[in-house]
Amino acid sequence: MIAKLEMLIALATEQHFGRAAQSLSITQPTLSAGIKQLEDHLGVKLVERGSRFGGLTPEGQRALVMARKIVGDARRLRDEMRVKRDGLAGRLRVAVIPTALTWASHLAARLNDKHPRIGLTIRSAPSQNVLSMLENLEIDAGITYLDNEPLGRVSSVQLYRETYRLVCRSDHPMADLPGVSWGQIAGQKLCLLTPDMQNRRIINRNFMEAGAAPEAMIESNSTVVLAATVARGDWVTILPGDMADFLVTGMPLVAIPIEGAAIAHKVGLITEHQEPHTPVLAALMREAAALAS
Structure with missing residues (x-):
């Protein structure tokens, strides 16, 4: 059955x-x-x-x-029965919004260091897909925005609040600025995430509140594509802080804080609401809470 x-x-x-x-x-x-x-x-x-x-x-x-x-x-x-027989072991399927992939890697490494017999399969997905995949039992957990879309009945652990960086080449005219505003960025050659991404919708709202509506001539659902585009010329992009810092490492790029973001959105781990969680999922949530602290 x-x-x-x-x-x-x-x-x-x-x-x-x-x-x-x-x-x-x-x-x-x-x-x-x-x-x-x-x-x-x-x-x-x-x-x-x-x-x-x-x-x-x-x-x-x-x-x-x-x-x-x-x-x-x-x-x-x-x-539950496998854990009683074999101890903490198994494989978790996790879907992650593209801008939180660095946090997903930190979490996966922490969990496996503590429990070497737990493996993870990590997939990149837009925030609305993360929710539908969890509902359809395609994944065991997700990392997504906690306060920007209806999540329904889930268990959650906040990992961080999203802040933003302008990423440009180190020889770009803005590269030496200690900080930039949304209005200053609006006049630049922009490459951004695609409109189906929640992060892009947040960026659009910040531009709108600054009285600007710039057009991104290059769009991608991959942050790697955005960073590679910036590295090739006079393009700039906008990424969350942790992802921006990771992508500029070892590249001729700089990440500059953006001032005046209206809201620092919460990003965290979600799982199906259940009491109690399976031992493997409970271990994942414990490590998420430890990583956040």
């Missing part, structure tokens, strides 16, 4: 039979048969079928909510 509920979750996530089957490493006929068996077992139609996936029925939507809870509980039970 658990396997068939996982099929329903995968189908709801992928919205496509072929991709859902691929995500589970099974064939499409196996997936279709599993969904049909689940429908027969429950006595209701769960999926609208035609020449392609047509969405979940109202009964399917309700079943999906319960499936996520049952599958989540089953995975927690499995993890």
Whole structure:
């Protein structure tokens, strides 16, 4: 039954039979048969079928909510039993907003240093995707903004408050300034994160409050692309402090504090709200709290 509920979750996530089957490493006929068996077992139609996936029925939507809870509980039970047998061991899947990847690496290293049998798989994702991936059981935890989007029912540990730096070449006219304002930056050649990134929306708001609306001629969802663009010419970019300091190390770049940001947004670790957490997730949250302090 658990396997068939996982099929329903995968189908709801992928919205496509072929991709859902691929995500589970099974064939499409196996997936279709599993969904049909689940429908027969429950006595209701769960999926609208035609020449392609047509969405979940109202009964399917309700079943999906319960499936996520049952599958989540089953995975927690499995993890609890594995810890009792083998000690703290396993692999955690963590999705992270691009601007917090340096913090994710610090956290992963701390956790593995203390618990060498816990591995982590870290993925970069926009903040709204972090939440949906957590809800769909695609990840075990995420690092995202805590105070800028509705998070729903999650457990969280604040890691830091986001501050901002202007990143430019060391020979740029602004390179020797002790600090810059949002208005000063507005007239520069800007490369920024893409508009789907929450960090970009925060930057846009800061420009708007400064009475500016500059256009970024180069956009990317990769901070590495932004830093490489700046290193090639007279471009500038805006990044959170820790990420900016990391990317300028060993490069002909400087990171200059930006003055006058309206709000220093909180960034932290989130997990599904559960009492108690599995031992492995609890260890992750303890290390997050230690890193923040």
